[in-house]
Amino acid sequence: MARLRAKVITKANRRPMRGKWPPDPARVRSIVEGLEELYPEVDCELDRETPFQLVCATILSAQCTDDRVNMVTPELFRRYPTPQAMARAPLPALEGIIRSTGFFRQKAKSLKGTATAVLGRFGGEIPRTIAELTTLPGVARKTANVVLGTAYGIAEGIVVDTHIQRLSMRLGLTRATDPKGIEQDLMKVFPREVWIRIGHQIIWHGRRVCFARKPNCVGCTLAPFCPSAGLES
Numbered sequence: 403m404a405r406l407r408a409k410v411i412t413k414a415n416r417r418p419m420r421g422k423w424p425p426d427p428a429r430v431r432s433i434v435e436g437l438e439e440l441y442p443e444v445d446c447e448l449d450r451e452t453p454f455q456l457v458c459a460t461i462l463s464a465q466c467t468d469d470r471v472n473m474v475t476p477e478l479f480r481r482y483p484t485p486q487a488m489a490r491a492p493l494p495a496l497e498g499i500i501r502s503t504g505f506f507r508q509k510a511k512s513l514k515g516t517a518t519a520v521l522g523r524f525g526g527e528i529p530r531t532i533a534e535l536t537t538l539p540g541v542a543r544k545t546a547n548v549v550l551g552t553a554y555g556i557a558e559g560i561v562v563d564t565h566i567q568r569l570s571m572r573l574g575l576t577r578a579t580d581p582k583g584i585e586q587d588l589m590k591v592f593p594r595e596v597w598i599r600i601g602h603q604i605i606w607h608g609r610r611v612c613f614a615r616k617p618n619c620v621g622c623t624l625a626p627f628c629p630s631a632g633l634e635s
Contacts, residue, residue: 421574421629423574423577424590424591425574425575425591429627430575430591430592432624432626432627433573433575433624433627434592434596434600436623436624436627437600437603437604437607437624438599438603439623440603440606440607440623441602441603441606441607444599444602444603444606445552445602446548446552446602447468447472447605447606448460448463448468448471448472448475448548449472449475449476450475450479451479451483452483452484453527453528453549453553453554454484454485454488454517454520454528455475455479455483456548456549456552456553457516457528457535457538457541457545457549458475458478458479458488458513458516459471459472459475460541460544460545460548460549461509461512461513461516461540461541461545462474462475462500462503462509462513463503464505464509464540465504465505466503466504470502470503471503473502474499474500474502474503477499478496478499478500481495481499482496482517484526485516485517485518485520485521485526486517486521486526487517488513488514488516488517489514489517489518489521491513491514491517493507493510493511493514496510496513496514497510500513508540509540511539511540512539512540512541513540515538515539515540516538516539516540516541519537519538519539520538523537528549528553530550530554530556531550531558532546532547532550532558532559535549535550543559543581543582543585544561544562544563544581546558546559547559547560547561547562547601548561551597551598551601552598552602555598557594557595557597557598559585559589559597560585560588560589560592560597560600560601561601561602561605562581562582562584562585562588562601563605564608564614565604565605565607565608565609565612566584566588566601566604566605566608567579567581567584568608568612568614569604569607569608569612570584570587570588570604571584571630572612572617572628572629572630572634573624573627573628573629573630574628574629574630575587575588575591576588576591588600607624612624616634617630617634619631619632619634
């Protein structure tokens with residue numbers, strides 16, 4: 403019985419509703435300030451030189467680590483650096499380069515399809531709205547937010563990946579459990595001027611401190627403002 407009860411408590415601790423809703427503005431400000439102090443030089447960790455290359459790298463990052471993506475993109479972008487080159491690339495050649503990122507056949511189709519669409523519908527330029535970006539193969543809202551914020555400095559939404567989903571729940575910044583609902587909550591909680599940086603900063607914190615299996619609450623400077631601190635350590 404004790405063992406079963408421990409499992410129930412652990413599961414409950416992963417629910418998003420910790421602390422009052424909406425979160426106290428002073429606590430939110432402390433989180434924003436703490437992340438800014440920790441990660442003042444924050445940036446997207448996907449290597450790229452152009453907005454098109456960022457789109458490609460973000461497509462590849464689905465179900466894959468940024469480190470792995472950064473291992474394959476040098477060769478990918480050496481051979482196919484532009485939409486024109488990528489659109490002409492044979493699918494088997496693309497698949498061979500990106501195989502280690504997983505789901506490589508579908509990703510290769512998305513890369514080639516996106517390049518073709520960018521050329522055919524957007525004059526070879528990556529569009530600057532979520533509505534247009536999400537018409538590209540392999541580009542969902544998360545990818546669109548990454549591209550708009552990182553490449554163009556446009557804050558149309560907030561990136562929600564697995565790290566942001568996890569930390570938003572732990573920090574009591576959302577009532578939702580799905581990416582769409584979490585993004586809507588975060589857009590209400592955070593001022594628009596921090597939307598781009600806060601997404602990257604939360605991702606960095608999730609990779610460096612607030613780990614999925616065992617968060618380092620003892621070493622976390624956000625712990626005083628986190629209703630989950632110590633519950634999963």
